[in-house]
Every structure is written in C-alpha cells, then in structure tokens.
Amino acid sequence: MRxxxxxxxxxxxxxxxxxxxxxxxxxxxxxxxxxETLALSTADLGRLTLAVQLGFILGALGLAGSGLGDRFxxxxxxxxxxxxxxxxxxxxxxxxxxxxxxxxxxxxxxxCLAGIYPLGMKLVIGWTPRHTGAALAWLVGMLTLxxxxxxxxxxxxxxxxxxxxxxxxxxxALTGGALVLALGDGPHLPPPGGRARLREGLASLRDGRFRxxxxxxxxxxxxxxxxxxxxxxxxxxxxxxxxxxxxLVPWLAFGMIALGLVGCxxxxxxxxxxxxxxxxxxxxxxxxxxxxxxxxxxxxPPPLLLGLLALWGLTVIxxxxxxxxxxxxTAPSAHVGSTLAVMNAVGFALTLPGIWLTASLWASQGPWVxxxxxxxxxxxxxxxxxxxxxxxxx
Numbered sequence: 001m002r003x004x005x006x007x008x009x010x011x012x013x014x015x016x017x018x019x020x021x022x023x024x025x026x027x028x029x030x031x032x033x034x035x036e037t038l039a040l041s042t043a044d045l046g047r048l049t050l051a052v053q054l055g056f057i058l059g060a061l062g063l064a065g066s067g068l069g070d071r072f073x074x075x076x077x078x079x080x081x082x083x084x085x086x087x088x089x090x091x092x093x094x095x096x097x098x099x100x101x102x103x104x105x106x107x108x109x110x111x112c113l114a115g116i117y118p119l120g121m122k123l124v125i126g127w128t129p130r131h132t133g134a135a136l137a138w139l140v141g142m143l144t145l146x147x148x149x150x151x152x153x154x155x156x157x158x159x160x161x162x163x164x165x166x167x168x169x170x171x172x173a174l175t176g177g178a179l180v181l182a183l184g185d186g187p188h189l190p191p192p193g194g195r196a197r198l199r200e201g202l203a204s205l206r207d208g209r210f211r212x213x214x215x216x217x218x219x220x221x222x223x224x225x226x227x228x229x230x231x232x233x234x235x236x237x238x239x240x241x242x243x244x245x246x247x248l249v250p251w252l253a254f255g256m257i258a259l260g261l262v263g264c265x266x267x268x269x270x271x272x273x274x275x276x277x278x279x280x281x282x283x284x285x286x287x288x289x290x291x292x293x294x295x296x297x298x299x300x301p302p303p304l305l306l307g308l309l310a311l312w313g314l315t316v317i318x319x320x321x322x323x324x325x326x327x328x329x330t331a332p333s334a335h336v337g338s339t340l341a342v343m344n345a346v347g348f349a350l351t352l353p354g355i356w357l358t359a360s361l362w363a364s365q366g367p368w369v370x371x372x373x374x375x376x377x378x379x380x381x382x383x384x385x386x387x388x389x390x391x392x393x394x
Contacts, residue, residue: 009127010135011181012203013120016078016143017175020344021146022114022153023085023109024052026169027092029150030162031232032249037162038097038289042233045054046359047303053351055110056117060345063114074126075180076108076118081175086170093163116176116378117143118340125328128188136328137268144260148227150255158247208353208386210330214343216280217323221347222376223287226354227316228232230370231256233362237300252306276322281384282317288377290315291370293366298367319380326387350376 027034032046062068066075088108095101120139128135144161149172153165232253239248290312298306327343357372 003362004180009186010124010138011231012179013127014138016082016179016183016366017116017120017139017177018142018146018170019174019179020082020085020120020324021113021143022149022172023089024113024143025147025228026089026109026150027164028229028232028294029107029152029154030165031248033151033162033234034096038297042362044099046229046355047103048106048357049225049355050352051106052110052113053225053243053348053355054149055112056114057110057345057348059111059114060118060342060348063118064110064339064342073182073185074122077115078119079177079181080125080171081112082180083118084206085109085116086173086177089173090167093166102181102394109299110322114344118344119383121324121328121340123183123186125182128186135268136324137264137271138321140321140324141261141264144264145258147389148257148260151232151250153317155247155254156167158250172256180392200288201364207330210327212348213326213330214385215386216284216319216380217327217343217347218350219378219380219383220284220319220323221314221350222354222379223373224316224376225293225348225351226319226373227287227312227340228257228369229310229355229371230358230362231309231313233308234367237308237367238309243303243306257307259310259313260317263316264321267318268321271325273320276325277384277388280322280326281381281388283315283322284384286375287312287316287319288374288381289371295367296372315331373377 023319028045031040035039035042035045063077069235088105092102092105092109095105121136124139132367150165150169153168154162157164157168232249234258235252236246236249239246239252263283267283271279290308294305294308294312297308324340327340353374354373358369361369361372
C-alpha cells in the first residue's frame with residue numbers, strides 16, 4: 001500500500017490535510033445553531049475560536065521547544081495528532097453546555113492541530129522539494145477547504161442536530177491520520193533524531209531575509225483568521241438584506257472560505273512564473289484593499305457585497321503558501337520543523353487580537369469592524385518590501 005500511495009504523495013498529503021484541519025472551525029460551522037440552542041453570543045463563539053488558536057500556539061511552541069518536530073517521524077506525529085484531535089472534537093458534543101469544559105476541549109483541539117498543520121508542511125517538503133511554492137499552495141488550499149468544510153457539513157445537515165457535523169469532522173480527521181501513517185515520511189529530509197530545541201527554531205530570526213518573510217507572514221495572520229471567523233456573520237448580513245432563507249448562510253460561508261483553495265492553487269501556478277514573493281505581495285495587497293473598501297460600500301446592493309466577500313475569500317489566504325515557501329527556503333534544513341513551528345506559533349499569536357476585536361465589536365460596529373484588520377496587510381507588505389530590497393543569497 002505504501003508503494004502505491006508514494007506514487008502520488010502530494011495528493012495524499014493534501015487530502016489528509018483537508019481531513020485533519022476540518023477540526024479547526026468545526027464549532028464555527030455550527031455556530032449559528034449553537035447560538036440558538038445554547039444562547040451563545042458572537043463574543044462567546046469568538047472565545048471558542050480564540051481557545052483553538054491559543055492551543056495551536058502553545059502546541060507549536062511545545063513542538064519546537066521539545067524538538068519533537070525534528071526528532072520523530074512527521075507522519076507519526078501527524079497521525080497521533082489526528083487521532084487525539086478527533087477524540088477531543090467529538091468530546092465537545094457532550095461538553096458544549098458547560099462553558100469552561102467547552103473552552104478546554106477547544107484549546108486541546110488547537111494543541112492537536114499543531115501536530116497536523118506544520119507537520120503537513122514538513123511532509124510536503126520531504127516528498128516534493130521542487131516547486132515548493134506550488135506544492136505548499138495545494139497544502140494550504142486544503143487547509144482552507146478544511147476550514148470551510150464545517151460550513152458545508154452544516155449546510156448538508158440542516159435537518160439534523162448540530163452534533164452531527166462535529167462528529168463528521170472527527171471522522172474526517174481519523175481518515176487523514178490513517179492516510180499519512182500509511183504514506184510515511186518522504187526521502188528528502190534528514191532522518192529523525194538530534195536534539196533540536198526552541199533556540200534552533202528561533203535562530204533563523206537572526207537572518208534579515210527570514211525576518212522579512214516572517215513579517216509578511218505575521219501581517220497575513222493578523223487578518224486571515226479573523227476574516228474566517230467573521231465569514232458567517234458577514235454573509236448572514238447580506239442574506240438578511242436580501243430577505244433570503246437563512247439556510248443559505250452556511251452554504252455561502254463555505255463558498256467564501258473555500259474560494260481560498262482556488263486562490264492558493266492559482267497563486268501556486270503563478271509562482272512558477274512570477275516567483276513566490278511577487279504572488280504573495282499581490283495577494284496581500286488585494287485582500288487589504290477589499291478590507292478597506294467593504295465598510296465604505298456597506299450600503300451597496302447585497303449581490304455586489306457578496307461578490308466582494310468572494311474576492312476576499314479568494315485572496316486572503318493566497319499569500320500563505322508562498323510565504324511558507326519563502327520561509328522554508330531561508331530556514332536551516334536540519335531544523336525546518338522547529339523553524340516552521342516557531343513561525344507558526346508567533347503568527348498565530350497575532351491572530352488572537354484580530355479575532356477578539358472583531359468578534360467582540362461586531363454587534364456594535366457591524367461592517368466597520370473589519371478596519372481593525374487593516375494593520376495586518378500593511379505590516380505584511382512592509383516586510384515583503386524589505387525582502388525585495390535585500391540582495392539574494394549567493
């Protein structure tokens with residue numbers, strides 16, 4: 001079986017990534033149903049999302065600090081994290097009425113995701129070292145589709161209780177872990193071992209080119225997850241203005257986020273001709289302009305605003321795989337796992353303010369809340385401009 005899977009390793013890894021990352025926004029996919037059933041506010045749902053992000057941050061730091069990302073096989077960590085994440089996510093079905101326990105389980109879900117997303121990047125590098133930007137585009141595209149998948153599950157199960165989409169996400173995570181375990185690690189990475197630690201992951205920050213790439217990634221993170229958190233509320237506003245059935249909301253939220261897959265893949269293809277830096281800058285500038293324009297056009301016809309949200313979903317994630325490819329190119333090869341884990345941890349720490357601000361202020365500020373996200377694209381573009389001005393390594 002392993003030989004058969006190894007013929008198409010990228011397809012297997014991205015499919016597993018799709019399945020595993022469906023855990024990330026599994027609760028957001030049923031957020032409107034939870035709000036109605038358990039009387040949760042937008043701020044309550046935001047706290048559940050923040051718990052996942054915090055768990056991911058600490059999990060990524062733990063992965064880098066312990067050296068697990070470089071000392072053990074990436075496929076084994078991915079599979080173990082998928083199994084644990086599936087169990088924790090399923091446990092939320094029983095814990096949802098208990099606020100404290102629900103937050104703990106979402107936090108643990110984030111910890112498990114730290115063994116899925118960064119290790120997925122390492123698996124891609126291990127199997128397909130050429131055209132890393134295009135390969136990572138598929139991986140991040142599947143992360144995007146995995147993020148959108150809970151909304152699709154909710155749309156497909158509107159006649160059923162909210163628990164069923166959550167259990168579906170757990171089943172998908174188990175499938176993803178099994179696929180990666182059967183595939184194994186790629187041949188293009190150093191064998192597991194050594195004593196990589198957090199300091200090795202942080203060492204790359206001393207390099208000016210890596211710091212510039214990291215600045216672009218950090219700005220991107222400030223914006224991205226807040227947009228994904230807001231997606232059902234932005235869509236619901238336009239559905240209400242159209243007097244359309246509320247059942248359209250999960251389908252449209254899925255569409256808005258899932259368009260990021262197209263953005264990632266198209267960006268990956270363009271990166272072969274234009275380079276990762278150029279694609280990342282263009283995507284980040286476009287998503288920033290959409291965020292700037294949306295509140296100013298809040299009075300416009302709903303179809304126009306839905307189109308603008310579609311453009312936002314298309315571009316808000318398209319820079320991510322190119323930034324990851326640039327980071328992997330500047331990181332020391334022996335410590336790729338630790339370096340990417342550290343960059344992910346810092347970047348995801350910057351998702352917390354954006355999510356908290358937008359979720360807390362949505363009820364009072366409405367569409368204008370998205371302007372709190374504008375510092376992200378500005379910071380990212382500044383970092384990438386610095387990278388462009390630096391001489392290439394000889």
